[in-house]
Amino acid sequence: MAAASFIKAPAGQNPRLAIHAPGRGARVVRCSLGAAVGGRTEWLSNCAVLSSKVAALGPHSVNGHAAPAPAPNGSVLDLIPVSGVNGVAKNLPAPLRIADLSPAPMHGSELRVAYQGVPGAYSEKAAGKAYPGCDAIPCDQFEVAFQAVELWIADRAVLPVENSLGGSIHRNYDLLLRHRLHIVGEVQLPVHHCLLALPGVRKENITRVISHPQALAQCEHTITRMGLNVVREAFDDTAGAAEYVANNGLRDTAAIASSRAAELYGMEILADGIQDDCGNVTRFVMLAREPIVPRTDRPFKTSIVFAHDKEGTSVLFKVLSAFAFRDITLTKIESRPHRHRPIRLVDDANRGTAKHFEYMFYVDFQASLAEPRAQNALAEVQEFTSFLRVLGSYPMDMTPMTAGSSSTVTSSDS
Numbered sequence: 001m002a003a004a005s006f007i008k009a010p011a012g013q014n015p016r017l018a019i020h021a022p023g024r025g026a027r028v029v030r031c032s033l034g035a036a037v038g039g040r041t042e043w044l045s046n047c048a049v050l051s052s053k054v055a056a057l058g059p060h061s062v063n064g065h066a067a068p069a070p071a072p073n074g075s076v077l078d079l080i081p082v083s084g085v086n087g088v089a090k091n092l093p094a095p096l097r098i099a100d101l102s103p104a105p106m107h108g109s110e111l112r113v114a115y116q117g118v119p120g121a122y123s124e125k126a127a128g129k130a131y132p133g134c135d136a137i138p139c140d141q142f143e144v145a146f147q148a149v150e151l152w153i154a155d156r157a158v159l160p161v162e163n164s165l166g167g168s169i170h171r172n173y174d175l176l177l178r179h180r181l182h183i184v185g186e187v188q189l190p191v192h193h194c195l196l197a198l199p200g201v202r203k204e205n206i207t208r209v210i211s212h213p214q215a216l217a218q219c220e221h222t223i224t225r226m227g228l229n230v231v232r233e234a235f236d237d238t239a240g241a242a243e244y245v246a247n248n249g250l251r252d253t254a255a256i257a258s259s260r261a262a263e264l265y266g267m268e269i270l271a272d273g274i275q276d277d278c279g280n281v282t283r284f285v286m287l288a289r290e291p292i293v294p295r296t297d298r299p300f301k302t303s304i305v306f307a308h309d310k311e312g313t314s315v316l317f318k319v320l321s322a323f324a325f326r327d328i329t330l331t332k333i334e335s336r337p338h339r340h341r342p343i344r345l346v347d348d349a350n351r352g353t354a355k356h357f358e359y360m361f362y363v364d365f366q367a368s369l370a371e372p373r374a375q376n377a378l379a380e381v382q383e384f385t386s387f388l389r390v391l392g393s394y395p396m397d398m399t400p401m402t403a404g405s406s407s408t409v410t411s412s413d414s
């Protein structure tokens with residue numbers, strides 16, 4: 001199975017967690033859980049040191065110390081330096097210390113939160129909004145953020161699921177189904193895009209604009225209205241695009257990213273607020289290994305995914321009526337084609353069978369799982385469907401979807 005590792009990104013980009021397929025990429029360096037215990041700064045610098053030196057040094061080394069070669073599975077001991085007599089490294093593992101065993105912090109400033117992108121990405125800001133003072137851990141793909149939580153490298157993940165202009169971020173819906181994490185909260189982030197270029201570059205010099213596909217879509221009309229005759233190119237994340245332009249000295253390329261990305265990567269803001277709609281908001285979900293206990297003392301939302309194997313539309317109609325008859329408001333319904341991936345169903349006798357469904361349906365409704373009307377609705381949905389999973393029941397972010405509004409984060413998890 002692929003493992004999550006820290007990589008040294010190309011062309012001097014920020015290191016970030018990446019999926020590591022063994023045998024691929026000589027510069028990929030495994031970063032162990034033990035290294036993560038010391039905090040992100042230390043972890044990042046260890047990883048950065050490792051990844052930048054590994055090609056030159058050959059043997060594994062940490063901060064100048066010789067260290068044992070990483071175990072194939074990246075054990076906790078990977079990064080502990082061991083010196084023998086006369087400075088000769090003996091490949092003996094160092095003993096575990098209490099600090100290596102301390103459980104992951106659940107609250108407060110040391111909560112480790114995985115997000116997709118590099119520092120300056122909107123997802124990093126959303127992570128900080130969801131968990132103020134957290135250690136935000138950059139990951140190069142959404143899937144890596146899921147894995148980081150599953151492998152206890154991070155305590156939470158904060159991932160975008162929907163934008164008011166661009167619509168659903170389908171990849172994360174698919175990953176929610178494939179992974180076993182629970183939605184424990186949501187946060188809405190007003191997204192204010194800037195057009196960034198290297199200092200001294202003028203709009204007339206630009207022939208290419210690069211950014212995350214969602215950001216390109218959110219600014220499509222404004223870019224055209226500005227009279228820019230440019231090709232648009234997709235990049236992994238907005239801040240990563242800015243970093244790429246800066247690191248490669250590209251004077252014909254601009255990036256769409258945040259003002260924080262401009263600051264971090266020494267870029268100039270050529271235009272501010274270039275999103276097509278001033279009410280541009282992205283909704284992020286907060287993910288954890290354990291669900292939270294649903295309550296009724298504040299507005300809650302519940303997210304489910306279901307599938308059925310009967311022909312026609314009547315099942316969908318019945319499912320929706322289970323909510324309508326109980327006056328439960330739906331805030332989202334999304335269908336995703338799913339024919340090529342079987343789902344494992346387990347019966348009452350704990351026997352598993354693989355089943356193919358044409359579509360998966362994702363529904364968000366405004367009620368807490370602690371409310372009898374929500375429990376009754378779900379009991380009914382279960383009767384009509386062949387597969388049903390609750391992705392989470394969590395406090396709603398009540399911030400109105402307007403630009404510039406500062407979101408109050410609602411989660412009993414933070």
Ligand SMILES: O=C(O)C(=O)C[C@]1(C(=O)O)C=C[C@@H](O)C=C1
Pocket residue numbers: 116117120121122123124160163169191212214215236237238239282
């Ligand atoms: O690229 C970033 O900065 C991200 O955080 C990703 C992302 C997204 O996936 O939608 C997040 C918010 C904005 O909608 C644009 C991009």
